[in-house]
Amino acid sequence: MHSFGYRANALVTFAVTILALMCGMASLSDNFNSPSPSAQVQVLNINWFQKQPNANDEVSMTLNISADLQSLFTWNTKQVFVFLAAEYETPKNSLNQISLWDAIIPSKEHAKFWIHTSNKYRFIDQGSNLRGKEYNLTMHWHIMPKTGKMLADKIVMPGYRLPKEYR
């Protein structure tokens, strides 16, 4: 502590160590938040449903997605990535997941929303298994914190069924 340089060095080292501790505590404080998000999805219309020339099934649908994800946001949340996936079982694979729509929610004010949209990404099965197929729509989200570990969770909405014939 006898010279300017030593004092500056000691101060910066101690300050950065404490800053790291504060960030760690901010990350731990996320554990006190118990979120209660909600989501509903309505399939308003099957726009078309066809077999591609290469024999894969493809569906286009109109969706009404409404969700309230405000409780996911804490003071340590930077943004939330959310995507809607169709999940179904085929003889070959026990779980097929197809992302239909996604969004980045930058703040709590934008976390309660509803959107009327056709599927943003193409709903294509690897094969022709989609006729009359029962599927889940699952709202997945990833919480990106300012400091600490990324958290992921989902809401599964079961009981959707595709039409029996191509149209």
Place this chain on the structure above:
Amino acid sequence: MDWQGQKLAEQLMQIMLLSFAVIAFASGYIMASFQMMILIYAAGVVLTTLLTVPNWPFFNRHPLTWLDPSEVEKHPKPQPSANVTQKKKPVKK
């Protein structure tokens, strides 16, 4: 900076940084604003730097008191006496 000043500077630095960290974390958590925490802490670090890093006069209130040169002359450094050196010499016969 004297010895007491160095001790004071180190303690002041640690106490100030810790208390600013506590204040910053508490207000950030209560106001639910991460940015507020960072701003308060940054202000605290700047203030602490200004207070404890430069060599302010109040760190020099306990100067070391060296002996006066005249004192040294009154108490000269004891010189090894001639007798002692002779005694230590091995006796030759």
